[in-house]
Amino acid sequence: MIDRFTELKKIAQKDGHVLYNIFFGPNHPGMNGNFGYVLDMVGSQVVDVRLNAGQLHRGFEKLMEKRLWVQNFSLIPRVCVVDPDPNEVAYATTAEKLADIDIPKRAKYIRTITLEMSRMTSLLMGMGSVGGATGLYTIMYWMLSDRDYLLDMFEWLTGGRVYHIFNLIGGVRRDFPEGWIDKILELMDYFENKLKEYDHLLYNNPIIVKRLEGLAPITGDEAKKWGVTGPNLRATGVRSDIRIDYPYAAYNEVEVNIPIQEDAKGDALARAIQVRLEFEESINIIRKAIKQLPEGPVRVKIGNPLKLRIPKGEAYTKIESSKGEFGYYIVSDGGIKPYRVSVRGPSLPVGLFLCKRDLPKIRIEDVALWMNTYSICAPDFDR
Amino acid sequence: MKIKEMLENIKKEFPYIGTEIQEEKQARIYVCNDKFLNILTYLRNEKFEHLANIFAIDWIDEKEFEINYNLWSYEYLVSIIVKVRIPRDKAKIPTALNIWDHAQIYEREVHEFFGIEFIGNPDLSPLFLHNWKDLPPMRKDFDTEAFSRKAFDVGEREGEK
Amino acid sequence: MIFLILLKAFLITLWVVFIGLLFLGIGRKITARIQKRYGPPFYQQFIDVIKLLAKESIWHHWIMILGAIMALGGLIATALHVPIAGILPYDSNGPIFLVLYLSAIGYLGMAMGVSASGNPNAPLGIGRALTLMLGYEIPFAAVLIIFMGLTKSSYFLQIAQSQAGGILHWNFIRYPLAFIGAEIAVQAMMAEKPFDQMIAPAEIASGPLVEWPGKFLGLGMIQMGVSVFIETAIITNLFLGPSHNILDFTLKQFGIYFIALCINAVMPRFKIENAAIYLWTIPLGLGLLQMLITFVL
Amino acid sequence: MLDKIQKDREKRQSAWEAVINYFRKRSLYMLHYCTGCGAIELPPIMTSRWDMERFGIAPMATPRQADILLVTGYASQKTIKRLIYTYEQMPNPKWVLGFGSCTINGGIYWDSYNVINKLDRYIPIDLFISGCMPRPQSILSAMKKLQEMIGKGEAKGYERYKQNYEWYKKNQRKLLERETPFLDGGEK
Structure with missing residues (x-):
């Protein structure tokens, strides 16, 4: 070849x-x-x-310097459209680190649950797009219509389908409504049953296996060297997860079993299967988090949010999103607006640089598959 | 290894750096301009293999740019941010391309948005902006609202059919 | 006399186009139902075609127009030589060789037309279509040889009539291996998944259709309908016994198309070389095995 | 006499238009181009809950085949260039739907240096959908509204583009082919 x-x-x-x-x-x-x-x-x-690149460039980092600390919550989910919650949590956590705010335990658990739900919506889209790129539209339609159930739960909880703007500095906006928890547990059972159907149609499909196997392989060391993170790194057999390595929200209390495949080859098939395993693990995490859910308030008082000042300082927070490491580096000069916000998107090293190594070895029919198995999300590197 | 010891070890090797611990797993290293490549190479060999990103901060009052290298160690599970300051009117810095390959694309991005030149980087052509003639937009002295009003005619509806 | 033949040919063409578009419309509905959707109305395809024919068209070279007409003309000429419940515009008896020969003209016309459009995706798609043609013609020929050998005739009509005498005499019961082989080959002929590399949207942006605006796309849709009609008609003639009337025949055709649709809905697409290799192993193997069983044992 | 012929022709033409408008409104091909975040709500309206294919709206792969162009959200300078290319590639009749507040006045990005504020200065828009982002219901109702407008022959954005071609081109050139910086002191 x-x-x-x-x-x-x-x-x-x-x-x-x-x-x-x-x-x-x-x-x-x-x-x-x-x-x-x-x-x-x-x-x-x-x-x-x-x-x-650059069709989606909106100058977020500049705009955030022009907005108040709280106003920015309406901007940041738009950095990654399919998986918006990690942005909010990363921004809120960094600001809380700077202001030295300790948020209530229940708020941490609620953040964990919403983060996992957001991850599930994104993974469903990722799994479906593998079907879409190979012409298996049925699985794509099924997954996207199942994704709607999760969006409904989000709408019930936060009022928004796609962008939730649910986190605030000091906690989350509201507690779970009545009956919400029973419904989400029901939904998790539904998804667990559905996974078998997805397996039959997508992951056990001989043509899919044949097409994905051996496509654009990458070893663990190479992946580390090229800045690949998240599920794509785990698909090469490296046991690395920010949820465990550098815990945020309630991940230090909720047990996370990172799914690692035996004899992971790091090719497109391994990446596609990794996404499915992550989805299963998300279901488990939500169940565990709901079991351990503590009582208490969901937000600490921060005074008038329009006059909120964050003390001088700088900090970095990284979050494990469905695509890899999402990081926010925030510099505050003690004012009512951030001095500088820098966003680290997970897709940038892959989408803009690894492509130069991988794409010139494959053929036109695999380009879309390559993008989908790496789950490249354009808005997070265009910003 | 605790982060404190780690920083002390680094300080032993490079006595001229400044360090600061942010929290249990996060630290910052301040370094003067011409030595920072040695430190990056040292850290890279000391298992800080993941370069999360490179970004710049415009300290306009101090007339300086600050270039940040955001590192992470898969072994020690520690995040270190290496900070280098360069003067604003002579914004030139050697590239870190030889240490991490994908530094190329981050440097290209920083060049486009701040106008900082990375000596030795082969491709710094514009990537995100279309036909950009103004100041690099992420500099603090670039006024995005005035630009938007001028270029996209906010608020006025005259002259239309 | 010649007028009668022309009238007959005209009416058959109308029927072929009508049934082809109807099948495509019903096909969209069935696919939608498999995807758990309501789906468009069954007459949607007619609306689409009329709208497209009324739309502005852009062409880059007159060869594009010639190609589109040649593609459709070739396919309609093919359809006129496939017996529909024994009906043919003149006494040709449905010559197999002529049908195989004419059906290639459609693709060649398409190749000529879209190459003139200048879009690089189009030749890629046509290249795939011609490779795939190489793939499915050989197993299909193997199946045809069985029946030509059995009936000592190279006409569809004779093959269809040789199955007279109840369902147990139909070829798909007497020669099941050949039937499966031919089904797979027909799946490729109709460009249904897993053999739709030619129009793969996510890979080459619909391939040959990429530069077809308005009327061209409308003609392309009619062409698609006609080719579905021809391929189902061939299989019906070969395997599903003699048909007594046109309704009987159409229902049988729809059965074939229904199977193709169901496979289409749950299969991803092969890479082109895998598709060709697959066609040369499984369906060709089945055809040869059937040949062995029929003639040697 | 000549007038009468002219009138007859017009009458015939309008009758023909009325018939063909029915088919146009029942079959809309939508270009598969996700310009912004609003595109994330397009997959849901194609799936089982909303299913726009039952109204004859189907996604299409290339601009040549498409009837409607969806500008799903904000348009950056690079996107507006693509949008103009795409719009001019599409054969008549064609319609444009503007999604969300970003296309109306820039929305949340009104002061961004890379996002244009009023989309209708660059290409003609037939229908705006408010909201950020518009919910699937409102997208679907906008599609129905567009169908209604097409049926009545009201949606004539493409003719507006033809008539005011100079004006649109002037705006486009001002943005995309500028040779001097917009602000003072803009040198690299």
């Missing part, structure tokens, strides 16, 4: 006529999100890739 590839590349360099461009994105159906690669192609083989 490699030999044929270098040969093709040589031909491409010598003769400009055999080389042509394909704009893979932004409005290519295989692309999820407003982002694009310009692929240099010979036949159906990709020989080079150029980036076409």
Whole structure:
């Protein structure tokens, strides 16, 4: 494969006529999100890739400097559309670290539960998009309609379907409504049954296995070196999870069993299966968190939020999102607005840099699959 | 190994740095301009293998840029942020490309938004912005609201059909 | 006399287009139901085609128009030589070789048309379509040879009539292996998953259809309908016995299409080389095995 | 006499339009282009709970095949360039739906340096949907409203674009092909 590839590349360099461009994105159906690669192609083989990023750039980091500490909560979920909650929690936790606020235990548990729910919505979308990229639309439709149940629970709890703006500095906005907990436990049972159906249709499907196996493999050491984090790193067999290594919310009390595959190869199949295992683990975490849920208030008083000042200082918080490490570095100069907020998105090293290593070895039909198994989310590196 | 000992070890090797502990698992290292690559290499060999990101802070009152290298060790489970200050009017700094490959893309991003030049980075062409002629937008002296009013005509509806 | 033939051909063309689009519409509904949706009304495909034919069209080269017409013309010419419940515009008896030959013209026309459009996705799709054609023609030919050998004739009509005398005489009961092989080959012919590499949206942005606006897309949809009609009609003639009237025949056709749809809804797509290898092993193997059982044992 | 012929022709044409408008409104192909965060609510309205395919609205892969362009949220400078390319590639008749407050006045990003504020200065919009982000119900009701407008022949955004082509082009050029900085002191 490699030999044929270098040969093709040589031909491409010598003769400009055999080389042509394909704009893979932004409005290519295989692309999820407003982002694009310009692929240099010979036949159906990709020989080079150029980036076409920035369609989603909104200047978040600049805008956050212009808004009040509390106002920013309406901005930050929009950094990652499919998995918005880690942003809120990362921002709130960092601000709490700076202001030295200790939030109530119940609020920590509520954050944990909402984070896991948000992870589940994102993972459902990720699993479904693997089906979408290979033409198995049925599984995509099933998963997306199941995702709606989770969004309904979010709507009941927070009032918003996609963006919840549920966390605040000092806790969360409100406690669980009556009957919410019974319903979510019911929903977890529903998903556990559904997983078997997903397995039949997607993960045990011989064609899917055949297509994903051996696609764009990466070893654990390489993944660490290239900044790959989260489920994609765990798919290479590295046991690393920020929920355990650097706990936030209530993860130091709720037990997390990181799912690691035996003989993980780090190829696309391992990544796809990893997502499914993570989904199962999320169900367990929600159940455990609800079992251990303490009583008490959900928020500490922080005074008038419009006049909230955070003491001078800087801190970094990293959160394990469904795509990898989400980090917020916040610098405060003691004012009513943050001095500087820097966002570390999980997709950037993969989507903008690892692509230069991986894509020129695969063919056009695998580009969308490669993106989906790495669960690249364009808004978090465009910001 | 506790974070305190770790910092002391580093300090033994490089006596000229300043350190600060944020919390149990997080610390900062302040370093002057020309030595920071040695420290990054040292940390990289000392199992701080994950470069989470590179970002800059514009300290406009002090006329300085601060470049931050956000590191994480999978072995010690500790996060260290290496901070380098450079003067604002001579914004040039050597690249960390030889230590981490993907530093390239972060440096490209910082270059675009702050106008800081990374010496030795082969590709610093614009990536996110379209046909940008103004000041690099993330600098503190760039006024985003005025730009938006001027470029996108906020609030006025005259001249339309 | 010639007018009678032309009238017949015209009416058959209308019928073919009507049934083809109806099948596509019902197919959308069934797929939607498998995906747990309500789905569009069954006549949606007619609305789509009429709208598309009334839409503005853009072409980059007159070859595009020629290609589109040639593709549709080739397919309709094919359809006129496949007996529909024994009905043919003239006494051709449904010559198998002519049908195989004509059905390739559709793809060639398409190839010519879309290559002129200048979009790189289109030739990629056509390349896949032609590779796949290589894949399914061989197993299909193996199946055809069995029946041609058995009936000593190269006409669909004779093969259909040779199965007279009740359901137990139908070929799909007497030669089940050949039937399965042919079913798989037809799945590829209809470009249903797992063999829809040619129009894979997530990979090559719908391949040949990528630069087809308005009327071209409308013609393309009619073409799709006609090709569904032809392929189901071929299988019906080969395996599902002689049909007494046109309704009987259409229902049988729909049965074939229904199976294809159900497989289509739960299968992802192969890579093109895997698809070709698969077609050359499983269906061809089944065909050859059936041949061995029929002629040697 | 000539007038009468002219009138007859117009009458015939409008009758033809009325018939064809019925088909147009019952079959809308939507371009698969997610310009912003609003696109996350498009998959749900394709799935079982809302299922827009029952109204004949289906996603399509390329601009050449599409009838409606959904601008799902804010448009950055790079996106507006793509949107203009895409819009001009689509064959007539074509319609544009603007999603969310970002397309109306910039919404939450009104002071951002990279997000345009009024989308209708660059391409003609037939219908705006308010909200950030619009719920699936409101998207669906907007689609129904658009169908109604098409049925009555009211949605004529593409003709507006043709008539005011110069004006639109001027706005687009001002933004995308600028040669001088917008603010003073802008040199790199």
